[in-house]
Amino acid sequence: MFTGTLIYALINSVILCLIAIGFNLTFGISGIANFAYGAFYILSAYSTWILMHSFNLPYFVSVMGSIILTMVLGALMYQLVLKRVRGQAISEVIATFGIGMAILELFRYLGFVGFEYNLPPFIDSSYMILGTYVDMQRILIVIIGIILVLLLWVFTHNTSLGLAFRGIAQDERTALTFGIDSDKIATLAVSLGAGFAAIAATIIIPLGSIFPSEGYDVLIKALAVCIIGGLGSTGGVIAASFLIGFAERFTDTYIGSHWTMIVSLAAIFIVLVVKPSGLFGKQKELEERI
Amino acid sequence: MRTRTLFTACMIQVIVLCFLFVPGLWAADPIVIGVPTSTGFLEGKECLKSVQMAVEEINKKGGVKVGNENRIFAVESIDIRDAAPGVPVPEALLGLEKIILEKKPTALVVGPFRSEALMAGMDIIAKYKVPLIGTIAMSPASEGKIKENPEKYKYIFRSCLNAKYLVKYLAGTMGFIKAQYGFNKVYIVNQDVAWARATADIVTKVYFAKAGWEVVGHESFPTGTSDFSSALMKVKATGAQVILPIFDMPQSGTLVKQWNSMKIPSLLAGFISPLAGPGAWNTFDKKIGGAINVNFEMGSAISSDKMPLAKAFVESYEKRWGSKLEAGHGPAPSYESVYLLAEAIQRANSLDADAIVAELEKTNREGVMGRVQFDEGHQVVFDMDPDKSAVAAVFQWTEEGKRIIVFPTAVAEGKIELPKGLTAIKQ
Secondary structure, three states: OHHHHHHHHHHHHHHHHHHHHHHHHHHHHHOOOOOOHHHHHHHHHHHHHHHHHOOOOOHHHHHHHHHHHHHHHHHHHHHHHHHHHOOOHHHHHHHHHHHHHHHHHHHHHOOOOOOOOOOOOOOOOEEEEOOEEEEHHHHHHHHHHHHHHHHHHHHHHHOHHHHHHHHHHHOHHHHHHOOOOHHHHHHHHHHHHHHHHHHHHHHHHHHOOOOHHHHHHHHHHHHHHHHHHOOOOHHHHHHHHHHHHHHHHHHHHHOOHHHHHHHHHHHHHHHHHHOOOOOOOOOOHHHHHO | OHHHHHHHHHHHHHHHHHHHHOOOOOOOOOEEEEEEEOOOOHHHHHHHHHHHHHHHHHHHOOOEEEOOEEEOEEEEEEEOOOOOOOOOHHHHHHHHHHHHHHHOOOEEEEOOOOHHHHHHHHHHHHHHOOOEEEOOOOOOHHHHHHHHOHHHHOOEEEOOOOHHHHHHHHHHHHHHHHHHHOOOEEEEEEEOOHHHHHHHHHHHHHHHOOOOOEEEEEEEEOOOOOOOHHHHHHHHHHOOOEEEEEEOOOOHHHHHHHHHHOOOOOEEEEEEHHHOOOOHHHHOOOOOOOOEEEEOOOOOOOOOOOOHHHHHHHHHHHHHHOOOOOOOOOHHHHHHHHHHHHHHHHHHOOOOHHHHHHHHHOOOEEEOOEEEOEOOOOEEOEOOOOOOOEOOEEEEEOOOOOEEEEEOHHHOOOOOOOOOOOOOOOO
């Protein structure tokens, strides 16, 4: 049972990482806490479902279509709404949360509620790993999760656009002096974050089903991981995902599943008390010292 | 000029006579049936459609006779949203009061989803004296309230399964499995919400503790949980032969998929609401073969060849609405409630609420769910024989995607198939 718990803890950690990485990317670069993130996750899942069932498009085409659509909507949200309130943290939160709520409640209002709304797994089989059966979708989640993190690292360290992202993240004013358009980069950051939400939905939703309320859960999980890891820190997100992911599964197995939520909340509380900027966060480190 | 005046007067007389004596032109107002429920949810949608279908059938036959005239039914609905997370009970009650005041229904059917909304709504119903036949909320507490003050709360009835009978069916299924295969180790997994915890505790207390079962584990999962691997590994480690799930959250289908993909050698038998309808087979990627589920009422998304009325209802629904019934709770009693009401009105020969209630109490009708009779708490009696009471249906998903009713034996269509790796103790 210990080995099985380790395997499922690893899978759970990668799921959390996938859920949080897009939110973290947007915040790290543009400074915008995109509270519509969970809504984008659900929006992309419903779009895939609609493209598959109403337009009879193949699964892969539907997935690609929904990822592109979500990214475009992310960019539009920045250009039409966030650009005007950029820099005003409370206004950004209110605006994005409002947009997210509107998207989720619109799906509920339109009747997209029911068990029939789900996405198929990529490969429908299961394999025994070290004495524990694991379905292929979960194995794929781990593989895709690792690939995405590596791609993100390569992108931000080896491409001019990625370096511009990092430039804005490190010091927006200095980056401006180098001719980097901060609005353009912020638009791309929100769009890319939404795209990560869409990719996460595409590979995670087949494990369950699509429900508007799932959008709120995803947002809470993303926030939890980012708060523990430190907002804006990719390394922090990975570390926090593993911390929470392992804590959840081991609590499930050795303490009791009804304590799982408590463990996550306790982790957030302890980190906030001990290091308010998160494990790897640098956002307020100076203020903390003062 | 005189001829024209005479002609006009004659025409007016003809028109007046037509209105007085030609049936249909001077028809009485329809009898309004109100449906205040969560119409945005699957159960709510299908309950409303079932009510509309029953009304159409009755109207096609000329409606119900009240006094000297035939009266047809009309349906008015309102979405009270009580099933949606975060909607406070007072908001749901506003919807209930609104439909009573604005649409002036003779009676209400379906009603709230949440028991606390029903409990609070009972006072509104008593205040306006409008009979309600509820078909979703399940807490037996409403029956207790009726028994305590029958004069005040006599207007409230329930035609669906209540929590007490759900326990009876879960215990009955476990007893049946024990008798057939000799299993005696069970692992309980339930949603961490009041009704599911209470159901699990009561089954443990009134059945498992007394019937020689060993409860080797009991886990409560918060609503929204989508990974059940830890519990399933514990099921395997403890050697439980049966898993008893009690869930109504959408993610609970994941439990069945994981049970299947992790090849857990235990029989999964209990209540998982997403498994009820025929669409579950595709929804859960054809990975639910072997799972046993309690559908709360015969006719709600399932029927047996042994009960022609249930079969006819399920088939008519599909024909009328172009889609199959998917909700395992609500549609059959909702459809049945309209007939109960029509018969009570006809017997009372009146639309007076007290007269209708008096006749509803005398109900003894063979319908979709079996024989329908109300007990003193105004709850339809559920048992195991459709000739004597209403019945639920316990079925097993086959590996070919069919649903075979396995319990109660009076309506069973086949035997329980054990999953791979699990063998019977008793042959």
